[in-house]
Amino acid sequence: MTENQYLPPADSRDRVRTFMTSIQDEICAGLEQLDGVAKFQEDSWQREEGGGGRSRVIKDGGYFEQGGVNFSEVWGKQLPPSILKQRPEAAGHEFYATGTSMVLHPKNPYCPTVHLNYRYFEAGPVWWFGGGIDLTPYYPFLEDTIHFHQTLKETCDRHHNEYYPVFKLWCDEYFFLKHRQETRGVGGIFFDYQDGQNRLYRGSEEGSPAAEYDASLPATKPRTWEQLFEFVQACGKAFLPSYVPIGEKRKDTPYGDRERQFQLYRRGRYVEFNLVYDRGTIFGLQTNGRTESILMSLPPLVRWEYSYHPEENTRESELYNVFLKPQNWLEAPPQVGVYS
Amino acid sequence: MTENQYLPPADSRDRVRTFMTSIQDEICAGLEQLDGVAKFQEDSWQREEGGGGRSRVIKDGGYFEQGGVNFSEVWGKQLPPSILKQRPEAAGHEFYATGTSMVLHPKNPYCPTVHLNYRYFEAGPVWWFGGGIDLTPYYPFLEDTIHFHQTLKETCDRHHNEYYPVFKLWCDEYFFLKHRQETRGVGGIFFDYQDGQNRLYRGSEEGSPAAEYDASLPATKPRTWEQLFEFVQACGKAFLPSYVPIGEKRKDTPYGDRERQFQLYRRGRYVEFNLVYDRGTIFGLQTNGRTESILMSLPPLVRWEYSYHPEENTRESELYNVFLKPQNWLEAPPQVGVYS
Numbered sequence: 001m002t003e004n005q006y007l008p009p010a011d012s013r014d015r016v017r018t019f020m021t022s023i024q025d026e027i028c029a030g031l032e033q034l035d036g037v038a039k040f041q042e043d044s045w046q047r048e049e050g051g052g053g054r055s056r057v058i059k060d061g062g063y064f065e066q067g068g069v070n071f072s073e074v075w076g077k078q079l080p081p082s083i084l085k086q087r088p089e090a091a092g093h094e095f096y097a098t099g100t101s102m103v104l105h106p107k108n109p110y111c112p113t114v115h116l117n118y119r120y121f122e123a124g125p126v127w128w129f130g131g132g133i134d135l136t137p138y139y140p141f142l143e144d145t146i147h148f149h150q151t152l153k154e155t156c157d158r159h160h161n162e163y164y165p166v167f168k169l170w171c172d173e174y175f176f177l178k179h180r181q182e183t184r185g186v187g188g189i190f191f192d193y194q195d196g197q198n199r200l201y202r203g204s205e206e207g208s209p210a211a212e213y214d215a216s217l218p219a220t221k222p223r224t225w226e227q228l229f230e231f232v233q234a235c236g237k238a239f240l241p242s243y244v245p246i247g248e249k250r251k252d253t254p255y256g257d258r259e260r261q262f263q264l265y266r267r268g269r270y271v272e273f274n275l276v277y278d279r280g281t282i283f284g285l286q287t288n289g290r291t292e293s294i295l296m297s298l299p300p301l302v303r304w305e306y307s308y309h310p311e312e313n314t315r316e317s318e319l320y321n322v323f324l325k326p327q328n329w330l331e332a333p334p335q336v337g338v339y340s
Numbered sequence: 341m342t343e344n345q346y347l348p349p350a351d352s353r354d355r356v357r358t359f360m361t362s363i364q365d366e367i368c369a370g371l372e373q374l375d376g377v378a379k380f381q382e383d384s385w386q387r388e389e390g391g392g393g394r395s396r397v398i399k400d401g402g403y404f405e406q407g408g409v410n411f412s413e414v415w416g417k418q419l420p421p422s423i424l425k426q427r428p429e430a431a432g433h434e435f436y437a438t439g440t441s442m443v444l445h446p447k448n449p450y451c452p453t454v455h456l457n458y459r460y461f462e463a464g465p466v467w468w469f470g471g472g473i474d475l476t477p478y479y480p481f482l483e484d485t486i487h488f489h490q491t492l493k494e495t496c497d498r499h500h501n502e503y504y505p506v507f508k509l510w511c512d513e514y515f516f517l518k519h520r521q522e523t524r525g526v527g528g529i530f531f532d533y534q535d536g537q538n539r540l541y542r543g544s545e546e547g548s549p550a551a552e553y554d555a556s557l558p559a560t561k562p563r564t565w566e567q568l569f570e571f572v573q574a575c576g577k578a579f580l581p582s583y584v585p586i587g588e589k590r591k592d593t594p595y596g597d598r599e600r601q602f603q604l605y606r607r608g609r610y611v612e613f614n615l616v617y618d619r620g621t622i623f624g625l626q627t628n629g630r631t632e633s634i635l636m637s638l639p640p641l642v643r644w645e646y647s648y649h650p651e652e653n654t655r656e657s658e659l660y661n662v663f664l665k666p667q668n669w670l671e672a673p674p675q676v677g678v679y680s
């Protein structure tokens with residue numbers, strides 16, 4: 001019997017788990033080097049209904065104020081409703097899910113917050129990869145934004161010409177705060193429900209730029225499980241080169257109370273996004289996940305202020321007017337720097 | 341033709357709106373007196389799809405660090421899905437909703453945060469009152485908790501013998517953080533979908549203490565629109581006597597960095613509740629409400645800390661072990677004060 005290359009191999013779970021834990025190790029080592037002071041502290045945990053994980057937290061460091069890098073592997077009787085709505089074929093089947101996810105909040109307001117999550121699901125007849133990475137600066141630099149996107153694009157391009165264009169638009173769509181009409185930051189890439197057998201865009205926004213762009217493409221050649229796994233591994237490995245040079249360049253930028261207060265205020269948007277919209281957070285809370293690990297993404301200190309608006313012609317207003325709108329950073333970068 | 345006393349009177353909207361704005365005025369005046377320093381600043385706003393409101397914010401006061409008291413009145417084509425699920429008869433009908441809501445965050449960690457919301461809906465064949473009030477102390481005092489509940493009970497008892505027992509249990513059920521297995525605070529009263537024609541408990545938790553207690557009662561005599569409106573007015577008027585004496589008693593209690601840090605940490609739970617569970621917040625965000633007014637409930641400064649646990653035998657652990665569990669404050673108050 002020939003193995004169907006469009007199905008997961010027999011050892012799929014072992015192989016993905018091994019990758020997810022090793023990328024956690026690799027990223028933590030790289031981030032400790034960037035930090036220079038603090039080390040990650042690890043908690044291992046078990047989940048009653050099945051599975052467990054290891055959560056690593058860094059805090060009060062030279063670079064990081066607080067951040068977490070999680071690995072988890074969970075299984076159970078059935079996926080929660082929020083996912084079954086998207087993949088009804090999984091209803092009534094046991095599921096397996098593994099992934100790594102991280103959010104890191106630097107101290108210096110000139111250093112951006114960064115998030116990464118890659119995940120893998122199996123449930124009865126279906127399986128898929130998902131995840132992404134996105135950058136949330138407070139005082140953004142166009143050259144940093146371009147470096148970040150360029151690194152992601154090069155990684156994507158080695159696997160599929162249309163990954164970056166589609167997943168970049170999907171990221172702008174997903175990391176969007178509808179109630180603020182703002183992107184969470186300057187984006188990155190995001191994808192979900194990648195099983196190789198369908199179109200690249202599998203989101204639910206009809207008529208969105210990502211949906212329309214994807215619909216304009218010729219049907220994608222089916223991709224095998226191995227090809228998708230290779231792509232996700234490459235994405236994980238692209239994390240350090242996409243982020244660390246930005247941190248190195250900005251970590252000693254002097255700042256004062258104005259920048260700090262603005263950073264604390266903007267961190268509120270991160271909380272709003274994660275608690276109101278984030279799929280991973282909702283999945284975790286709905287599946288009786290480990291709350292402390294799920295909410296490790298929340299910033300250490302946050303400020304809310306009623307009806308704040310940045311003063312015109314400042315770096316703060318430039319963040320809103322230029323960087324928190326979807327932009328084509330690589331092909332048609334916006335004009336910036338007028339006020340900085 | 342005889343008027344059906346179980347339907348709203350012809351001038352229902354005018355009368356409820358007038359009450360909602362006057363209770364906003366009355367409460368703001370009382371809170372300014374408690375604060376002694378700051379005054380509420382008002383913003384009036386219009387909602388594009390219909391309606392508007394007036395938002396009042398107090399900040400950097402003698403008593404309040406930040407707080408908001410909102411009035412709003414909105415109408416539109418159809419209620420959002422989250423409400424239609426509960427009241428399917430409203431589908432396809434225009435709706436009208438008005439209410440007042442407030443959250444107030446004191447500076448002193450010995451003073452509790454307090455929330456109040458009363459609201460009124462009409463949508464085609466259905467109408468209802470809902471709302472409640474609940475108290476969230478950081479360093480709680482049993483006598484304050486009893487005073488708060490006693491005031492609410494006396495108010496309720498003047499309208500229906502079973503209002504306080506049912507609505508107190510419902511409050512414990514509603515203001516509960518499942519992912520933390522904690523109540524938000526020491527409770528109060530909460531009710532929803534009160535149209536006079538059905539049982540007092542109209543929640544969705546089968547088998548909860550509130551559901552079971554309500555099911556054990558004989559069927560309630562139908563209550564008229566006027567009776568319910570009188571009850572809601574009395575609830576609004578009970579706010580100042582339930583809260584202000586607590587604030588007066590505690591506002592000059594000395595505190596240090598330990599209490600301040602704990603207060604900032606516990607405020608995180610308020611954010612988690614409001615963004616993950618709160619019906620009013622979700623309704624507001626789903627109906628394109630005014631984001632700044634909806635999120636006025638969020639605290640001015642908040643802290644998250646991975647895996648924090650209070651030290652045993654402290655006032656902080658007493659909060660968790662005693663006050664953040666449902667208690668029968670009036671009939672069987674828990675043992676407290678051992679550690680304080």
